[in-house]
Amino acid sequence: MLAEKEIIVISINGYFESLHFTECRLGQPMVENDTLQVRVSNLHIMKGHPLCTQGSSLVSGVLMFIGIKRSIRKVTEYIGDPKNPDGFRDEYLITDIEEVDIGGAEVFLMEGVTEQPSAWIDWEIRASRFELQVD
Template identity: 40%
Template structure:
């Protein structure tokens, strides 16, 4: 398996599909497909995409996302539910108001619940993508 550390800002997330995050200690992992990269990203050597893999954030101090659930089929929705914020829980050894690390902000389509993630901000010490 190939992994690339950093280069988060060189990934285009808008058309991507995201699965629900998994949390293990202070690591948050999200399976993603439909990722595209800008020319500066090391993955661009094999083409702009689409790429798929797992987004891995280590040393997470916070994870917060705004989701807007589709009503009906996401390809032809009958409308949208009101936006809501989801906050993931992390180890209790941190002050709840503390957000140490780098803010990584992205968006995309979340499979469950079927929704648009308008703003997902993960504050973490490091990021890497592990390709499938």
């Protein structure tokens, strides 16, 4: 009989400024109650973050934006292979959430690549707080 594999998830509150998103892969957003969740891989953990022991390291997990007030993505789809694109389609915006009252919300800006659609994403999120769940 095979032993069940235990999954350990580490949660870190804050330290958004110690994350480097440029080379990361972003999943589609999921909203549950007042929390926006985004699956992420290839995320660089920089010096100053509690998970960074030396230099920078790569992690995957879930970005959690609690008390979500706004989520707007600027999408620039690749034409052809994203590693060597033949150009880009016209940019467009996707508004996931946009509440009128955003008082008390912190601004979180990130960028990265999505697979569906194959695109470069610039993302503005306003939420009360941020948490990274690393798996």
